[in-house]
Amino acid sequence: MTSDVVEAGSTSTVASQRIAGRLREDILSGVLQPGERIRQEEVAAQFGASRLPVREALRILHSQGLVQLKASSGAWVSRLDLAECEAIYKMRERLEPLALAESIPHLDANVLGHIDALQSEIESNDDQDRFLELDRELHLLCYTGNPISELNRMVQRFWDTTQSYRRAFVRVTGPQRMWVVNAEHRLLIDAIRRRDISDGERFLTAHIRRTRISLALHPEVFDVGAGR
Amino acid sequence: MTSDVVEAGSTSTVASQRIAGRLREDILSGVLQPGERIRQEEVAAQFGASRLPVREALRILHSQGLVQLKASSGAWVSRLDLAECEAIYKMRERLEPLALAESIPHLDANVLGHIDALQSEIESNDDQDRFLELDRELHLLCYTGNPISELNRMVQRFWDTTQSYRRAFVRVTGPQRMWVVNAEHRLLIDAIRRRDISDGERFLTAHIRRTRISLALHPEVFDVGAGR
DNA sequence: TAAGAGAAAATTGGATCCAATCAACATCGA
């Protein structure tokens, strides 16, 4: 399964990868909610396949942290409590600056332009779901120059597993204090343009850390959607 | 698969986990070498099971980074080149200090004593394979207080995937400059005893970083064992 | 009414068989 990273997964010729890709989209888009049970047979019927590729798809998703498996029992969309989510943010605070540092020397003018465009759209945007997409795209775009593919996978995994909760968070907070996000983004982008790795790391760490602290002010985001 | 972390794997009642656990041991101990191909049928015969649990075991190992899968083609014990190994060390430099910081407040006298004992044994030891075991145990023991299980899994994964190359490295270098390792360990342990998180992080980062740089002086460690 | 034990239904784990794909080898041609 080298390729389940290369090609998004949804178009793969291998059934298990295709199924994993589609389930992943459903989880990230919120169609499947955290805590929701995933029954092999249901998914198999939905895709017109047997349960076998579904089982492998569930393992793929488990390895991406999107699904929890319990032996001889079943699969559930991964849930996080506040402590687990804060832990992920703490890991992001350590790893994403490295991804940025490794990326900055390889970013070309094209990407830099794209990053600017995204930030401009964030500033003029007022749809919450759209913000979620744009913010994710902006951050991940900053790391596209990073040649350490393993690191990129880990970062993407962090974003994937927290996606539902970021969505819930922006719905709770609304557009308040967006100026802080924009200021942090602008400082980060400027550091990247100047190829200033130290400043880049600093602003990025601060941005993630502040978000983690804001998140902890809204524990209701983690109130149940379905039984564990 | 919650349990493949809880119980080591080798004693699990679920065949796929049991097989994965045994294969993992074989990889870590060097019975299976990096680059070596793993044929489903061979493993199935070896364990008296069908190929199905072997397939799932391979997926488990893949998610732990110990095995590379190629669609409709096969499985190989993961190989690293120097650049990939250096990348893992760079990630360790960022993440393990966090694991240490989260661990230090929860370490009790028992663990501290065990850590000291391990370091003493390292200093009086002169067997290379034994050093490998002791060093690994010492470092991982420093993180046992860390409540972020996801982080512990990532750290263990780093150690697992680089194990073969650490073995090759100590065989190449021999016991030279062991005093540096011992000094770093002693400073790290002292910081932990003082519950000094800043110093602990600092010495740990330096230790990993210096090892990474030493490693890069011996690229021959990564010369082939089997075709990719 | 709530809690616990037991039985039935639902769901997962594993074995066997078949199809599709890949890799290596041999053959052919330049």
Next chain:
DNA sequence: TCGATGTTGATTGGATCCAATTTTCTCTTA
């Protein structure tokens, strides 16, 4: 002699069936 191409063998991916476990529902009892 080297490279390209076709064919055959080996190996993986998927479907179906069966066994084992878990979950859930019901019935009993405090």
